[in-house]
Amino acid sequence: MKANNSFSLLFYPRISDLDKNGKATLFLRITVDGKRAELSLKRKVNPKTWCPISGKIKEKGLVSKEINDYIDELKVRVRQFQGDFVIKGQPYTASTIKSCLVNKGADSKTVLNIYDEHNSNVRELLGKDFTYGTYRRHIRTRNHLSRFIQKEFGKIDYFVQDVDLAFINRFDIFLRKNGAGGHNTITKYVTNFKKIVRVAFANNWISTDPFFHWKAKWVKTEREVLTERELQVLIKTEFKLERLNRTRDIFVFCCFTGLSYIDVKKLTLCNIVFGLNGKKWITILRTKTKVKSTIPLLPLAERILEKYSGYTSKHENVCLLPVYSNQKLNKYLKEISTLCQINKRVTFHLSRHTFATTVTLANGVPIESVSKMLGHQSIRTTQIYAKVLDKKLFKDMEQVISRYESI
Structure with a gap:
């Protein structure tokens, strides 16, 4: 496709396939030159709360805010992929942009995309294998990573194959400088990120483990009790x-x-x-x-x-x-x-x-x-x-x- 051809995005709930709670799965439709490619956002919404004009959920609340923020981030990410193709003068279709977004192929796997998939799996297993507290801790870690990548590298995501020990140490320093918590809390954020990197390593998306020479250092704390x-x-x-x-x-x-x-x-x-x-x-x-x-x-x-x-x-x-x-x-x-x-x-x-x-x-x-x-x-x-x-x-x-x- 050439740079002056048509390109559009549409977020919508697929109401033809409601679950037992009356919720519909959110989809993103990418259209290039009239040809479409769709993918599931792996998130569900009540169609009654969906605004087709803004392409977001109308109601307030923690879950709604997380979904709306995710939609905004996806918009930026898709347009960045499209912009990269235009700048490089490379042809692209709706399917090629979709492939970049879902990270098909080890070369395009990114930190936040892997973390989003992990958190989506955790959310599906809430009350079974995971508690809501665990889910919230991973959400916070993922958000800290997103802010770190944007501030330190000026990007919206980071290729996991480029993560090294220097990246890990910079993330640790970033959390401390920005008051993300006490010593043990920050160490926990980094160990949460370590789990995501280990997922990439186990799936052969990276050839070496950047955490191999990193060791968590915990500070012993006194456990208070009532007399x-x-x-x-x-x-x-x-x-x-x-x-x-x-x-x-x-x-x-x-x-x-x-x-x-x-x-x-x-x-x-x-x-x-x-x-x-x-x-x-x-x-x-x-x-x-x-x-x-x-x-x-x-x-x-x-x-x-x-x-x-x-x-x-x-x-x-x-x-x-x-x-x-x-x-x-x-x-x-x-x-x-x-x-x-x-x-x-x-x-x-x-x-x-x-x-x-x-x-x-x-x-x-x-x-x-x-x-x-x-x-x-x-x-x-x-x-x-x-x-x-x-x-x-x-x-x-x-x-x-x-x-x-x-x-």
């Missing part, structure tokens, strides 16, 4: 706002069960069983490790379940507790810690740490039993909590020593 006194203050305090009382109850429930946020959110009657002693137990397959957790239902935890029995249906597949989003829980816990004068950064995951130390290990429960209740794959993970407990005991004994020094 027995702080836990008792939290339990006995009544708040004026219902949302704070509910947040406290869910948090305390996890302090006495060790369940993580994702696991308490999916807790149903199916997970409550009777043990050999006739007492209730929780049995649940941990979402993160796929390891079975078996936890005795302590009296306080059982009372919390009874308190909220009216909030949910008695159906065995309905969640037992009215759990807020993780973001809201952490926001409300910040208010609660201030009201209870707990001078610690209290997050929801702190409840799991508290169960491991203050509730179990500090009361003589063997570390093997704690490991089984927490659903750890290795007892070495549980030993981290034992070290936290040792430090706490040392500090407590220092106070005792100071009292008797003068005797």
Whole structure:
């Protein structure tokens, strides 16, 4: 095709093939000289929310914004491919531009395109093999990469075969300079990117692994826990706002069960069983490790379940507790810690740490039993909590020593 010939793009939902939820798959139609080439965007939308004039979703929301941003990026990418053909004086068709876009052939595989395909696969497996938190972390990493490539190289994407150790180190520095998070958070972003590069290496899209000489350096952090006194203050305090009382109850429930946020959110009657002693137990397959957790239902935890029995249906597949989003829980816990004068950064995951130390290990429960209740794959993970407990005991004994020094 010559430079002065026709070229157009059209984004549209294919309404002739709706799924059971009434959603249609988005398609991109590339037209060159009246000849078309189409490809699926692997994203679905409600046709009622689609604006054919703007070629975007009308409604607001996180998912809609991600799809609209992706459409904008695809427009830029397609026009860049078309512009490259024009500048080089090379003939092209709708099919050749489509081939560039979907990266057919190892020579044209790009970082963001591979990452988009990876994230699309993760999204399809949400609730099965992946959690929403994992999906969001990869979305954030992909967006950081996009900004890095645009700022450092002036491009909208980067060929994966050109990624080297210098690229990786520049990405690391870029994240630190732009305040993307603390040391471990930034290291996690780079290891997320490492996974994408390993996908390219496994598929022979690159001949060498640029991460071969790169090693993640993690900074050891202290795991905060609530003391027995702080836990008792939290339990006995009544708040004026219902949302704070509910947040406290869910948090305390996890302090006495060790369940993580994702696991308490999916807790149903199916997970409550009777043990050999006739007492209730929780049995649940941990979402993160796929390891079975078996936890005795302590009296306080059982009372919390009874308190909220009216909030949910008695159906065995309905969640037992009215759990807020993780973001809201952490926001409300910040208010609660201030009201209870707990001078610690209290997050929801702190409840799991508290169960491991203050509730179990500090009361003589063997570390093997704690490991089984927490659903750890290795007892070495549980030993981290034992070290936290040792430090706490040392500090407590220092106070005792100071009292008797003068005797």
